[in-house]
Amino acid sequence: MKSTRWLSDDEQKVWRTYLLANQLLWAALDRQLQRDAGMPHAYYMILAMLSEAPNRELTMSQLARMVGSSPSRLSHAVSRLEQTGWVRRRKHDTDGRTTVASLTDDGFAVLAAAAPGHVDEVRSILFDPLTPEQVEQLGEIVAAIVAPHNGRVPHV
Template sequence: MKATRWLSDDEQRVWRSYLLANQLLWASLDRQLQRDAGMPHAYYIILAMLSEAPNRELTMSQLAKVVISSPSRLSHAVAKLEQAGWVRRRKHETDGRTTLASLTDDGFAVLAAAAPGHVEEVRSILFDPLTPEQVDQLGAIVSAIVAGQDGRPPHL
């Protein structure tokens, strides 16, 4: 059995700071989007990824990969977005096993209205406290973390 590689005191400090920063960022983004757009951050991400797709449409499998979600969790979220009239699902024309998710015009309008507040919150929480050099360093750090997993996410 391989010996456990415990975190050093410095690594433990950085790990806990990272967790706290991540939790604060996500909680802040979720609060802002609930307040200003009536949706959780997870729904905003789904709408945003669909808005950037060709014809504002992806298969549910593609969408699950892009938003890094399980198929069941994504299906539940898309059902809620569909009830709101922001997303539409339909079977693929040539492959009946494949379901497509499309961003509706109403969904795009909701996303466009929510985007300025969302971007301001991201800027305020994540980028404003940093110098330009720190932004570059953060970019390099998160790229290294992602590359150390399974490569780049499908969307980037």
């Protein structure tokens, strides 16, 4: 049986500080997007990933991997986005078992309107407190964390 490698005092401090920073960032982004665009951050991420995809569409499986969501959680979110008219779902042209989500023109307009405030909040919370060297280090650190997952965020 494998023995537990407990965190050192320094690792424990870093872990707890990381959790707090992560919670502060996500809470701030959620508040800003709810206030300015009437949507949670998770919905913004779905719209953003679709906006960057060819023809503004992705399979639901691709989209789930990109936003780090379980298929059922993503399906629920996309259903809500369909109700607003921001996303549309259809069966894949050649594979009837696959569902494709596409960003509508209304969804793109909502995303475009929300993006400046979102970027301002990301910059304010994450990047402005850091030096350019620290930004580079942060990029290297998060890349090292994500690398074992082949660049994909694990399902949460």
